[in-house]
Amino acid sequence: MKGLTNEIELGAALRDRRKRAGLTQARLAELAGVSRAFVMDLEKGRRPRAELNRVLSVVRALDAAVVLVDHHEMAPDDLLAALLGNR
Template sequence: MGVVASVAELGVALRKARKHLGLTQAELALAAGVGVRFLVELEHGKPSVRLALVLRVIDALGGELDLSGLPGEDSGHG
């Protein structure tokens, strides 16, 4: 996907991935353990979604969250 700079861009990326996998919102919500309403709001870029649930959706799509470019990331833990 590349760099995601906003909640709206994240929603678009997740919707594209879901459709690419041929999943309905209800199917993905069930696989991720989230509600359909949550998934609809996430795909539409609602900024107040819960990160833990977003991570479940990403995992259910077979993806992972990869942070890069953060200060100190090359120095290991701490």
């Protein structure tokens, strides 16, 4: 699991998640209560100052979550343990 550090990486991750879910940008926008233009811009990293509640609406519509991890690189086993609460 690689941490996302900028809006370009976040947009790419959201686009990949949307495609895996079989959703169009229009359908995702509808589910999230945002415009298709917002989804398009978010996926392209063009919304670096987007309102957090709108971004989180898109994340929730994708049945995903935001997880905060330490900025330094974690070993995969340590990361898994932290995510599972075994750390």
